[in-house]
Each structure stands twice: as structure tokens, then as C-alpha cells.
Amino acid sequence: MGASLRRVVGSLPLLLATVASSPLPLGQVPHYFQNSPFSRRQLPVTQVQKELGELVSEGSLIFGPEDPAWTEATERWNILAPPTIQVVVQPAQESDIPAIVKYCNVNNIKYLARNRGHGLTTSLGKFEGLEIDFAQLRGITIKNGGKSAVFQGGTYGGLVIETLWDQGYVATTGSNECVGLTGPALGGGHGRLEGLYGLVSDNIIHLNVVLADGSAIGVNASSHSDLYWAMQGAGHNFGIVTSLEMKIYPREVETWHYHNYIWTGDKLETVFEELNKFHGNGDTPARMGVNFGQISINTTISETEAVLWWSFVYAGSAEDAERLLAPFNAIGAVDEQIGDVPYPEIPGVQGTDAAGGSCNSNVYAVGTVLTKSYNATTERELYEHFNQQIALYPELIPTARLYHEGYATKAAQEVNPALSAYPHRDEIHLMFFFAAVPQGSDLLAPAQAWARHAWDSWNAGEPGRRPATYVNYAAGLEYETLEAIYGYEPWRLDRLRKLKAKYDPTNSFRYYVPIISDRKREAADAGDMH
Numbered sequence: 410m411g412a413s414l415r416r417v418v419g420s421l422p423l424l425l426a427t428v429a430s431s432p433l434p435l436g437q438v439p440h441y442f443q444n445s446p447f448s449r450r451q452l453p454v455t456q457v458q459k460e461l462g463e464l465v466s467e468g469s470l471i472f473g474p475e476d477p478a479w480t481e482a483t484e485r486w487n488i489l490a491p492p493t494i495q496v497v498v499q500p501a502q503e504s505d506i507p508a509i510v511k512y513c514n515v516n517n518i519k520y521l522a523r524n525r526g527h528g529l530t531t532s533l534g535k536f537e538g539l540e541i542d543f544a545q546l547r548g549i550t551i552k553n554g555g556k557s558a559v560f561q562g563g564t565y566g567g568l569v570i571e572t573l574w575d576q577g578y579v580a581t582t583g584s585n586e587c588v589g590l591t592g593p594a595l596g597g598g599h600g601r602l603e604g605l606y607g608l609v610s611d612n613i614i615h616l617n618v619v620l621a622d623g624s625a626i627g628v629n630a631s632s633h634s635d636l637y638w639a640m641q642g643a644g645h646n647f648g649i650v651t652s653l654e655m656k657i658y659p660r661e662v663e664t665w666h667y668h669n670y671i672w673t674g675d676k677l678e679t680v681f682e683e684l685n686k687f688h689g690n691g692d693t694p695a696r697m698g699v700n701f702g703q704i705s706i707n708t709t710i711s712e713t714e715a716v717l718w719w720s721f722v723y724a725g726s727a728e729d730a731e732r733l734l735a736p737f738n739a740i741g742a743v744d745e746q747i748g749d750v751p752y753p754e755i756p757g758v759q760g761t762d763a764a765g766g767s768c769n770s771n772v773y774a775v776g777t778v779l780t781k782s783y784n785a786t787t788e789r790e791l792y793e794h795f796n797q798q799i800a801l802y803p804e805l806i807p808t809a810r811l812y813h814e815g816y817a818t819k820a821a822q823e824v825n826p827a828l829s830a831y832p833h834r835d836e837i838h839l840m841f842f843f844a845a846v847p848q849g850s851d852l853l854a855p856a857q858a859w860a861r862h863a864w865d866s867w868n869a870g871e872p873g874r875r876p877a878t879y880v881n882y883a884a885g886l887e888y889e890t891l892e893a894i895y896g897y898e899p900w901r902l903d904r905l906r907k908l909k910a911k912y913d914p915t916n917s918f919r920y921y922v923p924i925i926s927d928r929k930r931e932a933a934d935a936g937d938m939h
Contacts, residue, residue, distance in 0.1 A: 452495040464508040468501035485526035487773045490534030503651040511623035522649045524589035531885035536920045561652045578657045581609045585761040587768040595644030596881035597831040601698035604817025610641035612656040618648040621917035642830030645921035664749040666730040671744040672717040681785040683736045693817040696724040705810035775884045776860030777841035778867045779877035787870030808845035832896025
């Protein structure tokens with residue numbers, strides 16, 4: 410995608426702005442000393458190209474909606490409530506980003522950083538302004554004799570996995586190869602290597618961050634250590650990460666073993682009972698990276714009764730993996746797929762590669778929770794409800810699913826929870842309902858009601874436990890509280906708000922699951938637009 414995007418844009422010189430080294434004409438007042446030349450609803454592309462083009466490095470691209478590159482540069486996975494983008498800037502150098510932010514501040518332009526566009530939250534729909542797209546910043550540099558690597562802000566899962574694997578290394582990433590690296594890391598970052606090495610955020614050594622005032626700072630355990638804490642779990646609220654240094658690890662095994670099952674609905678209780686035994690209280694075998702499962706319709710088996718599809722992957726031999734999977738082998742599947750492949754091929758095996766549905770842009774209805782265990786009674790109710798809903802809304806059959814993620818969490822749970830902003834280390838399972846709603850149909854409301862039903866049922870299935878939501882899956886729904894997302898301990902949100910006042914007093918970073926909604930600022934913005 411990135412390569413083709415640069416080729417397309419590069420063929421349109423009239424729509425691209427690069428650095429102009431010539432001085433301002435004699436007597437002309439620099440734009441940063443002038444009054445704001447345009448309002449939020451008036452953002453002429455040609456004016457931004459001319460003015461900002463003088464401030465950024467050669468090769469930086471600035472274009473508007475008429476450009477053929479626009480669609481790829483602004484595409485998002487969930488287009489239910491997308492941001493309103495007026496101009497796209499694709500910086501050629503990390504050093505361009507402070508200049509872009511300062512330019513936006515002087516000219517009263519809102520800005521939003523984008524890597525791969527996978528945020529679910531409807532809070533993004535409140536944004537209108539300039540997008541900083543990281544398509545040209547995808548460098549990966551191995552350093553410290555192979556103990557760490559520096560990843561620019563535009564890197565993403567598949568690129569990281571393949572690049573490191575080819576050189577004999579692995580790193581913690583999210584589980585989907587088309588999703589960015591930095592975005593998930595700022596919210597914790599669950600992945601297949603979590604049992605061995607922890608969350609993605611647990612592996613961050615250093616971040617290069619541009620703050621809301623345009624200043625560029627280094628953030629680590631000894632420099633801005635308070636912000637370092639916040640960036641590991643709530644980082645979207647504090648700045649733009651232009652690059653980060655993370656731990657990497659030697660490639661210990663040449664192949665991963667996978668085993669995919671399809672079970673009919675009558676096996677549901679047995680499957681979930683065995684899953685609870687398998688995961689215990691977070692003591693899943695560390696090399697059993699993740700099992701993904703879903704309740705969905707497989708029309709080759711039944712068009713009216715959902716099945717259970719489950720996929721297990723193991724960083725090691727088939728013999729060792731199958732010994733652990735013996736209880737699931739005994740259940741009796743209607744279909745199985747077994748094999749051994751290099752790690753970069755695992756996303757394809759589990760349906761999280763670039764060709765999978767989780768990389769396709771659409772309007773999605775979503776409801777997502779975190780839980781400590783599975784409740785088989787709840788899952789049975791959800792299964793029966795699923796079949797009822799499919800009968801009512803057959804148009805949702807291709808995409809509707811109740812999805813279950815069960816990561817090995819050993820290394821992540823060994824980290825002191827007070828050491829980072831990520832609040833949910835005691836939770837084991839990520840579950841969500843989602844369905845792609847055909848655009849122009851009247852199915853959004855029933856699909857959202859279905860998502861709410863799943864959310865209510867999963868939470869009711871753990872009486873005495875408060876709802877929890879993974880920030881990277883948060884959908885911006887009214888029943889997702891800040892405490893559920895950022896932690897119920899009062900000191901967590903209190904500390905985050907104090908750090909927000911220190912590092913982003915203007916609340917410029919308020920569009921991705923914000924810890925402060927800033928209604929007064931939003932009201933002022935609305936007044937300025939008239």
C-alpha cells in the first residue's frame with residue numbers, strides 16, 4: 410500500500426508541496442506573525458501547500474481530496490464515525506512533525522496523526538482538520554547488537570514481523586499484520602508473544618514524542634519518566650510518537666504449530682469448560698501464544714446454526730503443542746486444519762492477515778469487553794441469541810461474529826501493574842461482537858443493539874466484577890466508562906489528568922478515547938465555525 414501510494418502521489422507534482430528554500434519577498438510579513446488566515450471550515454489546500462511546504466523537508470507531500478492518493482491516505486477500518494480530514498500531510502522526515510504541529514497551532518488548525526487507521530472509537534468523529542499521515546516513515550533499525558530496534562511511527566505489524574524474522578529476530582506486536590505498531594503499543598498492545606515477553610508497551614525503551622506545543626522530547630525511564638509511565642497504556646492522550654525503541658529477541662524456533670477446529674453448537678459447553686481449564690488463572694503455557702475463537706455462521710456446515718471456530722498457535726514443535734491440545738482433540742470437531750509454518754505466516758493461518766476481514770474498511774457495530782474467565786452459561790445464551798438474530802437479519806451473516814481472544818499472559822502478568830498506565834493485567838480474555846453493516850441499509854440500529862446485548866451478557870456472566878474495556882478496542886459507546894478503560898483505582902485517572910494538564914494543557918490530543926472530553930473547548934470550536 411505504502412509503495413503504491415508514493416508512486417501515485419509522486420506523479421502529481423501540481424498537488425504536492427516540497428521545501429522551498431527561497432526567502433520571503435521583501436516586505437512580506439511571515440505567516441506566523443499574521444492573524445490566523447483561515448478558519449476551521451476554510452482550509453484551502455493550495456494555501457497549506459504553499460505555507461507549510463516552505464517549512465517541511467523535501468519529499469514531504471501535501472494534498473487534498475481531489476488527489477488520487479486521498480482514499481488510501483484517509484481510509485479507516487471503521488467508518489461509522491470517521492474524522493473529517495481536509496488536508497493530508499505525509500512528512501518525509503520525523504523532524505517535519507514539530508514544524509507541522511507549530512504551523513497548525515499558529516493557524517488554529519486541528520491536527521490528527523494517522524498510521525494505519527484502525528481505531529474503533531467514535532470519538533474520532535469529532536475531529537475536523539489536517540491529518541499527519543505516517544506513510545513515509547516506516548524505517549526499522551536494529552541496534553545494540555540485536556537487543557533492540559528503532560521503529561518509525563509508520564511501521565505496522567506485518568512489516569515488523571517480516572523484517573525482523575528475516576534477520577533472525579522477533580518483537581512484540583499486535584496480532585493483526587495490517588495494524589500499526591505504535592497505536593496498539595500506546596494502549597498496552599496484546600499479541601502472540603505476550604506470554605514470553607509481555608505487552609508491546611512493556612518492551613518500550615524510549616519514545617521520541619512531539620507534544621502539543623510542537624516541542625520534540627525524548628521519553629524514557631530517566632527522561633520525562635512520568636510521561637513514560639503514561640505513554641504505556643494511555644499514550645494517545647499525550648503526544649505524537651515519531652519513533653520508538655523497543656526490545657527485540659532472537660528467533661528461537663523456525664516454525665510455529667497451528668491447529669484450527671470447527672465444532673458444532675452442541676459442543677459449546679465442553680469447549681468453554683476446557684478453555685477455562687487451559688487458561689486457569691493466567692497460567693496458560695507461555696509458548697501457546699494465543700487462541701482465537703468465534704461463534705459465527707459457516708454456510709458450508711449450516712446456514713441457520715452457528716458453529717464454533719477456534720485457532721491455537723504454539724511457538725514450538727507439533728509434538729509439544731498437541732500434548733497441550735489433547736483435551737480439545739477429544740471434543741470431536743467437524744473440521745480440523747493442522748500444520749507448521751514460519752511465524753510470519755501465522756496471521757494468515759488465523760485470519761488476521763491483510764487479506765482478512767479485520768483489514769477491510771466498513772461500518773462496524775462493535776461491543777467489546779475484558780474478562781477473567783469464560784461463563785459457559787452466558788456463551789450458550791449468546792449462541793442461541795446469535796441464531797435468532799441471524800434469522801431476523803440474514804444480511805449480517807457474512808460478518809457477524811462473537812469473537813474471543815485468549816492470549817498467554819504469563820510475562821504480562823509478572824509486571825508490576827503500578828509501573829505503567831495499562832490497568833488490566835488481571836484480565837485474561839478479550840471478547841467482542843462485531844458486524845459489518847451494509848451501507849445505506851437500516852441494519853445499524855439492530856446491529857448496535859446486538860452488540861449491546863453481547864456486552865451486557867458477558868459482563869453479567871462475571872457477577873461481582875466491574876466492566877473492563879481494552880482501550881485499543883474501545884468503541885466510544887456511552888456505556889464504556891473512563892474507569893472501565895483506564896482503571897478503577899482512583900489514583901490512576903487522577904495521575905493521568907495531572908499529567909494531561911502538564912503535557913497537553915490545551916487538550917489537543919482529545920480524539921482517541923480521551924481522558925478529558927473538554928466540552929468547553931468543543932463548544933468554543935462550534936461557536937467559531939459559524
